[in-house]
Amino acid sequence: MTQHTTTIHRLPVNRSAFGPQCAREKRRLHLELLALFALLAILAFAFQGSRGLWGTDEGRYTNVALRMLNTGDYLVPSLSDDHPLFSKPPLTYWSIAASIHAFGRSEWAVCYLMRLLSLLLGHLSTDWACG
Numbered sequence: 001m002t003q004h005t006t007t008i009h010r011l012p013v014n015r016s017a018f019g020p021q022c023a024r025e026k027r028r029l030h031l032e033l034l035a036l037f038a039l040l041a042i043l044a045f046a047f048q049g050s051r052g053l054w055g056t057d058e059g060r061y062t063n064v065a066l067r068m069l070n071t072g073d074y075l076v077p078s079l080s081d082d083h084p085l086f087s088k089p090p091l092t093y094w095s096i097a098a099s100i101h102a103f104g105r106s107e108w109a110v111c112y113l114m115r116l117l118s119l120l121l122g123h124l125s126t127d128w129a130c131g
Contacts, residue, residue, distance in 0.1 A: 040122040044115045061088065062110050065096035 064077045064085055077093045078084045095113050103109035 037123055041119055044119045044122075058110070060085070061092060061096055062100075064093045065100055065110075066105070068093060068097045069101060 060079065063079060067078060068074050074090075074094060074097070076084050077086065077088075077090055096110055099113040100109050103112060
């Protein structure tokens with residue numbers, strides 16, 4: 001029986017590639033991503049409240065959340081007693097209801113959480129891009 005041995009050859013590392021030039025480029029990338037994140041924040045919140053709810057969908061989701069707040073039934077999302085609504089996961093309705101409960105009954109409160117989540121997604125994307 002013969003024994004096999006594996007030899008690992010290490011390549012020389014060019015230490016100058018990790019010097020001040022790399023640090024400057026990394027800082028510049030961080031600043032660019034920070035500027036992008038700031039732009040996302042401005043776009044997400046600058047026009048909040050300048051338009052009403054779009055279409056029947058946003059109104060329906062808001063009505064379900066308002067019904068949850070009014071009846072206290074958070075388990076079965078519904079538009080009426082005989083019309084349960086399971087087209088969206090309950091977390092959607094719960095989050096809208098929580099936003100309305102925290103910020104009051106307004107279109108701003110309905111849209112706030114979704115804008116905040118879009119901003120969080122933008123942050124996660126820029127963080128992922130930065131590595």
